[in-house]
Amino acid sequence: MKCFKDGEFLAIEEVKLSVDDRGYVFGDGVYEVIKVYDGVLFTAQEHLERLIESAAKIRMVLPYTVEQLIEIAEQLVQQNNLTVGHIYLQVTRGVAPRAHQFPNEFVSPVVIGYTVENPRPFAQLEMGAAMKSVEDMRWLRCDIKSLNLLGNVLAKQEAVESNCQEALFVRDGLVREGSASNVFGIKDGVLHTHPANHFILNGITRRVVLQLASELSIPVKEKEFTLTEALEMDEFFFTSTNAEITPVVTIDRQLIGEGVPGPLTRKLQKAFDAQLPMLLAAGHADERNANGSAS
Template identity: 40%
Template structure:
C-alpha cells in the first residue's frame, strides 16, 4: 500500500483520511508542516526537520502538540507499512478542531496528519541543463521562517511561473532576493556563494543548511547576505535547493540566461550533496 496516511491515531488509506470541517487548519490555515525525504528506505534528515517543527510550534504558541519522538515513530511506521524505498513523508499538525473563533481554543487538541508517497528525483536534464525561473514580488507575511501551511502567495506565483513556462518563481522584497516559492536560492560570483540570511523573510531550509556545510568543507566562501536583483542577474552561477529537488542549476532568470555548461561550483556541490545523502542513508 503506497497511498498510506496517519490521522489522529489511525493508519488508513490516504483517500480515507479526513478531518473535521472546523479544523483550524481548514478555517484559518493554522498549522505547521514538514516534508521529509525517504532515501534508500530511510528517513533522511528527519531530526533536522523535527527540530524546525518544534521551533515553529513554540513560536506559534502550540500546546499539546505531538513530540518529535512521536512523529518520528509514526513516520517510520508509514515507511514500514508502505514499503516505499524512495519518496517523501508529508507531516502536518494543526491547532485542532474548535468552534470558529480567532482566539486560540482552550484547551488545544491538535489534529495530526501524515502521509507517505513515492517521489522520484528531478530528471537528468534538469540536473544537468538547469531550469528556468522568473522574478516575482515577495508578498508573504513576515514570519517566513515558520513553516506554516499558509502558502497562498507561494501557490499563486508558482502557478504564474508554471503558466509562463518557468520551473520556479524567485521572490523579491525591496529589490532584494529572498527565496523561491518552495526553494532556497543561491548565486555565485567570483567563486563566492551568496544566499539570503535565515530570518523573517527566509526559511531555514534543511538542504540549504547542508549546502552551507558542504561549501565550508570544500573551502568555498559563503556570504549570507541579501543580494540585489542587479547583482543576482550578474552572477556567474545560480542554483536552487529544497528537500524534494535537492540542488538544481538555474539556466535562466526571466530574460537573462546563464552558461550552465561553465558552472563549476554548482556541479561540485550537487555531486557532494549526492554523496552526502548516500553516506547518510546507507
C-alpha cells in the same frame, strides 16, 4: 495507502477531517516534508526539530516529541513500502467552532502524515531550470513553515505560466527565496545566500549546502543581494527537499553565466550525492538492529 492521524495508522479512505478544523478554516497550522531515499529518511531530525520550532512560533505545542515523530515517519515508510519519495506531516491547532482567537486548552492539535512516491528530478538536476522574478507580497514571518501558502501558490503559477520551473521572490529590490525553495548565487568563487531571518525559511537542504560549502572550503557570504546582482552571478541554484540542488540557467529569460550549470554548482551536487550511500548504509543498519537481525 496508509496514513497517520492522531495516533492511528489508517487506510486513506478511513481518514476523516472536520469542516471545523482550524487548518481548513484559517490555515492555522504548520507542516514539514521529509525526503526518503531507498526507504531511509533524510535529515529527519532537522526537519522535525523545525516542525516543533514552527509550532512554538505560533504558540502551539505538539503532542509528540521529535523521537516519536521520527518513529511515526518510519512506520509510514514501512507500511507504504516507500522507496523514493517524501513524508508529509501536518499539524493544525485542532477542531473548534469558528472563531479567530485560539480555542480553549482542551482542544488538541490534529496531526496527519502520509507518503508520496516522488523520484529524484534527475533531468532538472542535469539540465538546470528557469526562474521568474515575482514581487514578494507574503507576510513577514516566512521563517515559519505554516500552512498559509497562497502567496507561494500564486507566485509558482505565475512562473509556470511563463514556462519557468520556479518563482524568485523579490522584496524591496532584494532577492529573498523561491516559492518553494532557497536560492544561492556564485560570484568569483564566493557562495552568496540570504541570511536566515524572518524574510525566508531556513531550509534544511539550505543548511546541508552551507555545511558542504564549509567542507569544500567554498567561501560563503550570507548577505542580501539585489535582483540586478542575481542576474550578474556566474552561477545560480535553488535548493529544497525535493529539488535538492537545482542549477538555474536563466532568470527572467536572461542567461546566468554561460547559461549552463556551473562548476561549483556541480561540485556541490557531487558532494550532496556522495552523502547518500553513507546515509543509506547507516539507515539500513539501524533498521536491522531494530529488528534484531544484526548486532
